[in-house]
Amino acid sequence: GEDVEQSLFLSVREGDSSVINCTYTDxxxxxxxxxxxxxxxxxxxxxxxxxxxxMKQDQRLTxxxxxxxxxxxxxxxxxxxxxxxxxxxxxxxxxxRRALTFGSGTRLQVQP
Amino acid sequence: xxxxxxxxxxxxxxxxxxxxxxxxxxxxxxxxxxxRQDPGMGLRLIHYSVGAGITDQGEVPNGYNVSxxxxxDFPLRLLSAAPSQTSVYFCxxxxxxxxxxxxxxxxxxxxxx
Numbered sequence: 456g457e458d459v460e461q462s463l464f465l466s467v468r469e470g471d472s473s474v475i476n477c478t479y480t481d482x483x484x485x486x487x488x489x490x491x492x493x494x495x496x497x498x499x500x501x502x503x504x505x506x507x508x509x510m511k512q513d514q515r516l517t518x519x520x521x522x523x524x525x526x527x528x529x530x531x532x533x534x535x536x537x538x539x540x541x542x543x544x545x546x547x548x549x550x551x552r553r554a555l556t557f558g559s560g561t562r563l564q565v566q567p
Numbered sequence: 568x569x570x571x572x573x574x575x576x577x578x579x580x581x582x583x584x585x586x587x588x589x590x591x592x593x594x595x596x597x598x599x600x601x602x603r604q605d606p607g608m609g610l611r612l613i614h615y616s617v618g619a620g621i622t623d624q625g626e627v628p629n630g631y632n633v634s635x636x637x638x639x640d641f642p643l644r645l646l647s648a649a650p651s652q653t654s655v656y657f658c659x660x661x662x663x664x665x666x667x668x669x670x671x672x673x674x675x676x677x678x679x680x
Contacts, residue, residue, distance in 0.1 A: 497671035498671040557610040
């Protein structure tokens, strides 16, 4: 999705924190989502944040939202090899379709 | 719970052939959709449905048809396959409200030669 941008690749060492960034362009977005895709599988919802929040924490995951800059990030604490996957951010817009618009995905590689 | 089930998992077609990708969900979700995933392009919406008997076009609908005769099933039809339709196809569903998260199937990998 050209309206949602992510960097393509991130490499971290096991035990470090990972930060995956996303920018979006539609200020009317109401919810923003993070999905994880493991090889050969569908997308699994990790977490989501409503646009009137600026932070949400769920165990090792922290989502930060800067609505002014239209910037979303996902921080994974104590990254494990099992976290290696592609991570997609997605926005849902206040339009008739109410469909998700996805970024291109960030491939996270965790090195032992 | 089965969730969202897609069949087949893999398919190879020759140019011009037709086929139907099946999608079924057992969560009584009103909203169902089809996405295609291509390298470096994320997921793009093909068609969607907000309930039985109602379908509408997404971002990339050309070359695909859908129908929604029941709440559970949302098949995607390729009428005359083209190499440009080589992709991984995902079906997804959610409850009727716009903010509830999408649940994805495991995908169908389609190759058109």
